[in-house]
Amino acid sequence: MNLTPAAQKFVLHWGEMGQAWGINRTMAQVHALLFVAPSPLDAEEISRLLDVSRSNVSTSLRELITWGVVRRVHIIGDRRDRFEALKDVMETFRVIMAERKRREMDPTIALLENCVREAKAGDDSEEYTREQLDKMLDFTRMVTTWYGHIDNLSTPALLRLFKGGAMLAKLFTRGKSRTPVAESDTAEAGVVTS
Secondary structure, three states: OOOOHHHHHHHHHHHHHHHHOOOOHHHHHHHHHHHHOOOOEEHHHHHHHHOOOHHHHHHHHHHHHHHOOEEEEOOOOOOOOEEEEOOOHHHHHHHHHHHHHHHHHHHHHHHHHHHHHHHHHOOHHHHHHHHHHHHHHHHHHHHHHHHHHHHOOOHHHHHHHHHOHHHHHHHHHOOOOOOOOOHHHHHHOOOOOO
C-alpha cells in the first residue's frame, strides 16, 4: 500500500488532532492509517508508511487495541499479525466516547465526591468551595447520565439526533440562541426558519 495525498493529509491531521485531544500523535496517526487502509496492515508496513520506529508502532497498536478501535487480524499462511481499525464511524465514536468516559469522567466523579465530602466535614470557611464543587459534581453527573442515554440509542436514532441538533436548539431556545445558526444547518435538519 502507498498513501495517497488525501490519505496522507488525513493521517497527518488526525495526528495533530490526537495531540489536541491528549492522545499521542503517532497513536492517532496509526489509527488514521488503519482507518483509511482498504485491508489489514502489519506493523512493518505501518512503520514504513508513517516513517516511525517499529517500537513506537507496537506501543501505539497495543494502546489502540486496549481502546477497542483496532483489532488484530490473522491471515492463513501468514505468521505476521495484521491490524485493522473499526471502519464504522458511529461505532468508532461510541467506542471512543465509552473509553473517554471510563478514563476521564468516572475518575473525575469519584474525586469530586471525595472533595465534596471533605469540604462538608470542614468548617464554614469552606462553604463557597463546597458549593462550587457540588455544582461541578452535579454537572459532571448530568453529562455522564446524558452520555448513558445517548449510548443506548440505536445508530439511526443517534444520527437523527445529530442531524436534528439545530432543530432542538431552536425548540429549547425559542429561536433565541447564543450563536447564530447557519441557514444550511437548519435546512439540513428540516427546520423551517420563516
